Structure formats: structure tokens, C-alpha cells
Amino acid sequence: MIPYGRQDIQEEDILAVVDTLHSDFLTQGPKTSHFESAVKRYTGAQYAVACNSATSGLHIACLALGLGSGDILWTSPNSFVSSANCARFCGAEVDFIDIDESTGNLCLTRLSEQLERAKARGKLPKIIVAVHFAGQPCDLKGLSALRDRYGFKIIEDAAHAIGADFEGEPVGACNYSDMCVFSFHPVKVITAAEGGMVTCNSPELEKRMRRLVSHGVTRDPDEYLCQDEGPWSYQQTVLGFNYRMSDVHASLGLSQLRRLDQYVAKRNVLAERYDNALSLLPLTPLRQSENNINAFHLYVVVLDKKLDRLAVYNAMRAEGIGVQVHYIPIYKQPYYQRLGFSATYCEHTERYYKGCLSLPLYPAMDAKDQDKVIDILEKVVNNSRLHSCTGE
Ligand SMILES: *Cc1c(COP(=O)(O)O)cnc(C)c1O
Secondary structure, eight states: OBOSOOOOOOHHHHHHHHHHHTSSOSBSSHHHHHHHHHHHHHHOOSEEEEESOHHHHHHHHHHHTTOOTTOEEEEOSSSOTHHHHHHHHTTOEEEEOOBOTTTSSBOHHHHHHHHHHHHHTTOOOSEEEEEOGGGOOOOHHHHHHHHHHHOOEEEEEOTTOTTOEETTEETTSOSSSSEEEEEOOTTSSSOOSSOEEEEESOHHHHHHHHHHTBTTEEOOGGGOSSOOOOTTOOEEOSOOOBOOOBHHHHHHHHHHHTTHHHHHHHHHHHHHHHHHHTTTSSEEEOOOOTTSBOOOSOEEEEEOTTSOHHHHHHHHHHTTBOOBOOOOOGGGSHHHHHTTOOTTOOHHHHHHHHHEEEEOOOTTOOHHHHHHHHHHHHHHHHHHHHHHHHHO
16 A cells, blocks of 8 residues: 555664663653754744644643633634644634635635624634644734734644745744644654644743643742742642653654755655646646745645545555545534534535545655556546546
8 A cells, every 4th residue: 555644764763762762861851852952943943842742732832822711712624633622621612714725724814704703702712723734834924914913822733844934934933923833743744753842932931831741840949939848849830741752752853853854855846746747637736835835744636526535535545545535624523513513614624625635645755656646546537537427
């Protein structure tokens, strides 16, 4: 099976992990802070807090911004469930912003209208989680203009987008947002096996997040709230978690980060090759902005209405091509259905979801594998076209 995505582990990654295993620190050692420094350098952000997943990263980012019960968080329904769940972890409500079906990212026009209506009802969101779908940055400038107007905070869910670039600046620089969250799960652009990182430019947010990833405990006497017990002292000042990244994971992430630009370049070459090879088929790749660099975590096409997505999906899988669907709109999940969302809550997301298909894309993919995917897709699409013609 040619998978839709696959991690690329090289000898230098293995040596880096083995080196950490031989060291004095398996967790909470120097590798985690090296990894944080490397991500700060890469993105240009002033602060970076490592954690054990992007899901934990989204949770502590929301808590650091003070999200709690009575608050509302908005996000894109075309994402993994974590983008919305982070609000529920904090006891806040969730609402969804419909997408621009040509990019899969949240639609700023619909967002503006939704904000105006929410303002009239006194129910503005406290936080918007902006998902850079498939690795393509959202319009962060437009979003931050709306932030200035309506006073919400912006968390970038950049689980797909490390290595991407918004108008010449790396995603994660946080010039137009409050915080940015990366994932290092194996299907993502680079991996630490499991792991996440939150970048920001606010020392206060950094301090809060650092405390939350480690039980709400501080060892800094300046932050103590009651009497110092002595040199062995630590104080738990808030309720935190064990969301720390280990040095074993950090050493893998750090080693992978060295090849990030190479990976993104390769993903872009493969994406362009798909664009050219598929241009005559009844399907549309996601529209790309000229001003940005896409990290291409995913290569997504939207099949024309006359094609049956289920039939194409099954036929591709039967031929050993591991296509995928990103994403089942979050509001369709039983948990969100129980919260009262209609199963077809967002019109444009529904239209996109009916036709979307992710084709295999990973850095070790060679031209031969890609040609196989292209040939089989061509055959399958032409067959199902014949089918739907005779069926009509
Ligand atoms: C993978 C993913 C997450 C969660 O990442 P983990 O590191 O597995 O917790 C969050 N948001 C999006 C958009 C993702 O794709």
C-alpha cells in the first residue's frame, strides 16, 4: 500500500535518540530546551514551550489566555477534533466558522458576518483557533484586522504547517497571532514520535504555559505565593498537568528539524507534479496563494460532483493506493451532535467534504510511486465517469 503520508526516519535521527538514551537525562534535560531554541530560531518567535502533543499545546494555550466556562471559542470544522476539543477541556463553548471550499481554510467573509451577528447578540468569541489546513497558511493579516476590531485572541493551529511561510515570514513567528501550535505526530511534516510546541512573543503567556505543562509547579522564588520552605522548595500555584516533552522525543524532533526545509521543498515539487499531471481530470486541487509557502502536509483534491467519492476511494484502496479523507467535519462527530450541532451545520464545509480526497504525499515518495498513483487515479476516475454516464 502506498500510504497518504509516512514519516522519514534516517540514521542520524536514530543516532540522536540513542545518544540521549546513553545520557543522564531521559526527560527534562537539555535536549528539550535545545529543541525549543531551534524552533525559536526557525520561526523567529521569542518564546517556545515544548509539550507532549499539539492537543496539550492547544489546551495550555487556551488556559494561558484565560479561556473558561462562559467563554466561546470558534474554529474551522475542517480540522482534527483537537482544534475544537481544547475549548471543551476548559469548560468553554465551541462554534464553527464555515470554510472557503477552494482552500479548505476558514472563510474570512463568512467570519466577518458571523462576528457582526455575534456582536449584536453579545456573544463574541474569546479565542479563534485558525487552522492552516493541509499546510497552507490562513489569511493571518485579515484575521488580525478582525481581531483588532472585535477583540478576540488568535491561536494558530499549525499542526500541518511547520515550515510554511506567510507573506515571507515563517508560520510560528506570531506577528499576527497570540500563539501558534505545532504537532510532531508521525504523520505530520516532521516528527518527535509524539510531541507539540507552542510559540508566542509574550513573556507572560510563556510563563503561564511553562507552569501548566508541569503540574502548575514553579521553582522560581519570584513566583512563590506563600512562604519559601527552603532550598528544596517548589510551589504549586495553579492546577497544571504532566504535558512535558521528554528529552528522548526532543532529540528526534531536533534531528528532524534540520531536514525541515528539504522536506517542504520536496513536498512542493511533488505537489506541482500532481497539479500538472491531474490538470485534465474532473477534479480540482486546493487553490494556493501566490504570497505564501505551503508546507504541503497534505495534497488534497476535490472531485467533481459527478464523481462518486466513495467509489473512487474504494477503487483506489483496492489498487493499493492509501487515499484518505480530511476531514469529517468536526460537528458531525457524535460528541458534537450531542451538544446540539446539526449534522450539516456548515454549507460550504459540507460541499467540500462530499468531494475531498487526500492523495499520497511524503518526502521519500519517488517519481515511480507518484506516477503509479496518477495512473491509477486516471483509470479509476475515467471508469467511474463511464459508470455515472450509463447510470443517468
Ligand atoms: C494532528 C492534529 C492535531 C493534534 O496533534 P497531536 O500532536 O496528535 O495532538 C491538532 N490539530 C490538527 C489540525 C491536526 O492535524
